[in-house]
């Protein structure tokens with residue numbers, strides 16, 4: 140089969156397509172014929188060497204969607220031909236940028252009828268992270284006011300939809316070109332993240348303050364989050380562009396009884412739990428993963444550059 144691999148860490152040019160044997164499944168694995176493998180920023184961090192994969196040469200790709208091609212002896216509940224999607228590979232296990240991938244049965248679920256496996260292959264990391272942040276850690280409730288920074292991003296556009304499906308009042312930020320699309324995805328208010336009065340605009344839109352905040356740029360927004368927070372606000376920190384972040388006015392922040400959770404999707408105790416719930420939302424039309432661009436295996440480097448360097452709504456996907 141054809142698979143994208145990197146034999147050493149480095150820039151996008153270390154990615155190449157190799158012809159290798161189709162992988163063998165072990166007892167608790169499922170062989171998936173890949174229809175789509177979402178491209179995530181973390182794929183580039185692993186490629187660069189910030190996070191060590193379990194082996195080199197490595198096949199990248201945390202996400203996968205496709206069709207069951209073989210089932211391990213110890214696996215139940217999957218049959219050949221079933222449409223499936225999963226996440227959590229590509230780090231301590233070979234990833235999804237390939238024609239076939241074996242997936243441990245604790246991170247793969249069935250797809251309901253009507254959900255495209257290629258599209259679902261782009262859903263895992265972004266919607267799993269948004270679910271884990273807003274629902275599991277943030278305890279988002281109907282009628283809470285929720286702020287999602289960067290609603291046009293992969294995580295952002297999934298988070299907007301999950302928050303809207305939860306019955307929250309959803310405020311998000313994005314470049315103006317994406318405002319109409321984010322309204323269509325369920326945002327109640329969309330604000331340009333470039334405006335100088337953003338904190339006032341968020342407080343106005345919230346009618347005071349915000350109950351839950353999803354922040355992927357803590358280096359820029361951590362103090363901002365505290366400034367727009369209601370007392371008891373839950374801030375979910377999923378990313379930052381600097382190695383250390385902190386509050387500029389910590390004593391004022393303390394008056395908010397702020398709860399800050401620094402989290403990673405990889406700590407999810409059982410990935411099948413959010414994956415099944417997200418599959419349900421996809422089947423009901425409450426979660427639509429927007430596909431900005433697809434790339435073949437031979438263009439994996441371009442796909443990763445697209446994710447890091449360009450502006451787009453939703454997801455970039457490798458389609459073998």
Ligand SMILES: NC(=O)c1ccc[n+]([C@@H]2O[C@H](COP(=O)([O-])OP(=O)(O)OC[C@H]3O[C@@H](n4cnc5c(N)ncnc54)[C@H](OP(=O)(O)O)[C@@H]3O)[C@@H](O)[C@H]2O)c1
Pocket residue numbers: 179180181264265268288289290291292293294295312313314332355356359376377378379402403404405446447449450451453
């Ligand atoms: N902790 C975890 O488990 C976890 C999981 C997934 C992702 N992450 C991290 O979360 C971050 C986002 O991931 P992603 O997959 O959603 O990436 P993405 O698709 O590239 O989205 C990033 C978004 O940030 C927006 N943005 C840029 N500047 C901004 C600003 N000043 N204010 C608000 N938004 C701004 C971008 O908008 P423009 O297009 O307008 O530039 C883009 O929509 C990454 O750092 C990733 O590593 C963490």
